[in-house]
Amino acid sequence: MSDFLLSARALARHYPVRLPGGLLGRPATLKAVDGVDFDLARGEVLGLVGESGCGKSTTAKLVLGHVPPSAGEVRFDGAPVPTDRRADWRRLRRRMQMIYQDPLGALDRRLPIVAQIGEPFDIHCPEMPRPERRDRAAALMASVGLRPDQAGSYPHELSGGQRQRVVIARALALDPELLVCDEPVSALDVSIQAQVLNLMSDLRDRTGFAALFISHDLKVVRQMADRVAVMYLGRIVEEGMPDQVFHAPLHPYTQALVSAAPTPRRRARDRIVLPGDPPNPVDVPSGCPFHPRCPAAVARCRSEVPTLMRDAGQAVACHLAQSAGGALSPAPRAPRIPPKAKVA
Numbered sequence: 001m002s003d004f005l006l007s008a009r010a011l012a013r014h015y016p017v018r019l020p021g022g023l024l025g026r027p028a029t030l031k032a033v034d035g036v037d038f039d040l041a042r043g044e045v046l047g048l049v050g051e052s053g054c055g056k057s058t059t060a061k062l063v064l065g066h067v068p069p070s071a072g073e074v075r076f077d078g079a080p081v082p083t084d085r086r087a088d089w090r091r092l093r094r095r096m097q098m099i100y101q102d103p104l105g106a107l108d109r110r111l112p113i114v115a116q117i118g119e120p121f122d123i124h125c126p127e128m129p130r131p132e133r134r135d136r137a138a139a140l141m142a143s144v145g146l147r148p149d150q151a152g153s154y155p156h157e158l159s160g161g162q163r164q165r166v167v168i169a170r171a172l173a174l175d176p177e178l179l180v181c182d183e184p185v186s187a188l189d190v191s192i193q194a195q196v197l198n199l200m201s202d203l204r205d206r207t208g209f210a211a212l213f214i215s216h217d218l219k220v221v222r223q224m225a226d227r228v229a230v231m232y233l234g235r236i237v238e239e240g241m242p243d244q245v246f247h248a249p250l251h252p253y254t255q256a257l258v259s260a261a262p263t264p265r266r267r268a269r270d271r272i273v274l275p276g277d278p279p280n281p282v283d284v285p286s287g288c289p290f291h292p293r294c295p296a297a298v299a300r301c302r303s304e305v306p307t308l309m310r311d312a313g314q315a316v317a318c319h320l321a322q323s324a325g326g327a328l329s330p331a332p333r334a335p336r337i338p339p340k341a342k343v344a
């Protein structure tokens, strides 16, 4: 058994694109993910935050083997994640499941929900007797708070929150060790978001799954994550416990991100407005990718790429934070964190 359930090392995904210019366009490379390292312990939830286009969903696809890396690798329980649909990929599918933002898109409109919740048993456990599959699907429905009389309902007959409960029940059918959740509540009303997040916390306490939890909403990540990684232009620029990252961010980008998230104590005039254009993954700046927008950049930031360095569990990729922190050391490994206590 490997130390970590999931590890990414120097993970990159580049796409060839064509920019306007010439008859067929000018060839260029879009660096969606560009050298990501992280580890996820069993039962741990790692929150991945960052603004739109920073590479969160591409990281999720790489973790699941939906797209092959351009460089680096993802390991699940010590073995590389296969990217072709061989038998070992199928075995892995039982152990890692995905929850997407759009439950309607993830469900089959023509099938009653109980059949969709029981589908993983049909695919992966064909030897299981039919009555047992039915009973297990009914138990899963109950575990996510769906009523027995809703078993025959079709996705369009349910609310958004109920549909996401169906998706969660189906994802948990085979008792996966890892859930990859890409904006799982961002399509829901705020009041329903809280219910679904509480449900996910309860289920996690009961079943002990680990999760890569992606959201642009810091509040949501704060509720779910044991550890938080902040992405900017395809890289992780800061990582630490939620209290560290949200209350004492070290990276100037995290400081701006946190300042923009409303809280009762944070005033609008405390918001840090970043100068410059939003980042472009086709044209990644030299040195620190954040330097053109960084209010504190110095000459070194323009020429030297900062590596992620760690101090007391908090890691940061910033020359300025590192020289101020002094004791920071290279950060190849994440700390082991016991599963989070139940959310009230």
Ligand SMILES: Nc1ncnc2c1ncn2[C@@H]1O[C@H](COP(=O)(O)OP(=O)(O)OP(=O)(O)O)[C@@H](O)[C@H]1O
Residues within 6 Å of the ligand: 015, 017, 030, 031, 032, 050, 051, 052, 053, 054, 055, 056, 057, 058, 059, 216, 281
């Ligand atoms: N198949 C693809 N071909 C070309 N570019 C792609 C492809 N998939 C993603 N990208 C680009 O890669 C970058 C990262 O995209 P990604 O979807 O990972 O970002 P994200 O952080 O999840 O954003 P959002 O929060 O808006 O979903 C974006 O600039 C996107 O346009």
